[in-house]
Amino acid sequence: MKPHWISDVAVDPAHPERLWFVTGYGVWATDQANADVAAGQTITWQFPNKGLEETVIDELVSPPEGAPLLSAIGDVGGFRHDNLAVSPVGGAFQPFHGGNPGLAFAEQVPALVVRTHWGPTRGALSRDGGATWQDFATAPEAATRHGPGLAALSADGTRLVWLPKGGKPHYSTDGGATWHESRTSLVATTLWPTYGPVADRVNPQRFYVYDSVAGAFYASADGGVSFERLRALPAKSGKLRAEPGVEGSLWLPTDEGLLVSRDGGRTFHALPGVSAAHQVGFGAPAPGRREAAVFLDGTVRGEEAFFRSDDGGATWIRLNDARLRLGWLRCLTGDPRVHGRVYLGTSGRGIFVGEPLPAKK
Known part of the structure; x- marks a missing residue:
């Protein structure tokens, strides 16, 4: 090294x-x-x-089966974390391609995972939960020229949608062998930050893109063939997230609060009590409840901290004290199999795993 x-x-x-x-x-x-x-x-x-650790975490995903965590990391690729207590025995994702800005899995086929990277083809697909990878056969010209950007898999895994830097969205129905340009006015900036498509967690035809530079929101109802600009939103936010199990449910953390849409992004409302939000993610429901737990890095009732809500954001439980602050979180996600477990991706301090305290006897 x-x-x-x-x-x-x-x-x-x-x-x-x-x-x-x-x-x-x-x-x-x-x-x-x-x-x-x-x-x-x-x-x-x-x-x-x-x-x-001094790693910068670009994305974390926790599928409902297979390894509990997959990571995308600047400079050093990413990992499949089969055991959260030890460094991954298999090492970084192979083939190794340095920075991996994007990582996503298909909700209904969680062993199917896509990542974008800085290798020649700018992206790869895994069919075994991140254990092995096959680089795309081709890539859009913008990805090769400007950078990989981000990609997403439809809920059923049959479609890929990719927004490379400096280009329009592209979609593939053959696992990345060929790519077709979407019909849209959306063009990704070549500047930082990277943003890209988010797949609906239920409907395989629906994809969303939040342009965090211009503050514009786009949606596709035809599997990425076309994207429609729906509305303006605050710029410079955290990552747009789609809620598992609920079609059209989107959560966007912004400096103006935590914005939620129940209609695929046509309308958004701010959750009461949350005055600022940096990152949001979802985990396993609390016992006896159906909705996913919501994890938040933000400000609730005037307190800036990490929080969890088990009732859709109506009430929040603070998860840390003033001594535990990790700087700017680039991403976070809950674990869909373990209620209360949360993974935090930092801007230089690696990955933190939060576990609920054992119940008092």
């Missing part, structure tokens, strides 16, 4: 032969800082980073 982004060097005052320096990957250390390199002595560097 080649160090980069060196930002600090520290010497142990009690042991001057001990030296540390920090990079974009983590902390390097040696106990041989006094070695005479000119005389032929060498310095051995170690990477003692067990339990310490």
Whole structure:
């Protein structure tokens, strides 16, 4: 591993032969800082980073079967996390392509997963829950020229919709062998941040795109063949999320609150009590309830924290105290199999897993 982004060097005052320096990957250390390199002595560097991450998490998904978590990570690809307690034995997604900005699975066929990446074809498909991957046979010209952008799979897994940077949406019905340009006025910016399509979790024909730069919302009711601009929304928000099990239910975290649509994006309303929202995601319902639990990074009743709601946002439970703040979260998701479990994707501190406290006896 080649160090980069060196930002600090520290010497142990009690042991001057001990030296540390920090990079974009983590902390390097040696106990041989006094070695005479000119005389032929060498310095051995170690990477003692067990339990310490400096990764930037672009996306997290937790399918209802298979591995509990899949991750897309800047620079180092992404992982299938079969065991949340240990580093993935299989290593990063293969073939390895550095940054993976996008990751999504088909709701009704969760073993089918798509990721976008910075390799030559800009995307890949997995049919075994992220264990193995096959790169797309082709890619839209905009993806090759400007960057991968994001892609989504229809609820039944039969359609792919891709919004590459600097281009219009494209759709595929043959697993990425061929791509067709959608009819729409929507063109993705080449600037940061990356945004792209979100699949409805019930209806395989419905896809949505929230343009977080212009603050415009688009929807497709024909599997990505065309997109219609429906309305304006606040710009510079978190990730648009589709609610599992409810057709047309969309949640958008914004600086103006948590906006919810029940009609596929034609109308949105702000949830009372939430004055600002950064990221939102869904997890397993609480015992005795049918609706998915909602996880939120935002401000509720004047308190900025992580929250969970088991009643569709009517009431919220605070999940952290003032000592646990992780900076800007790039994504979050609940676990559809374990009520209360939440995964947090940070902007440089790796992945955090939150578990509910055991019930008091």
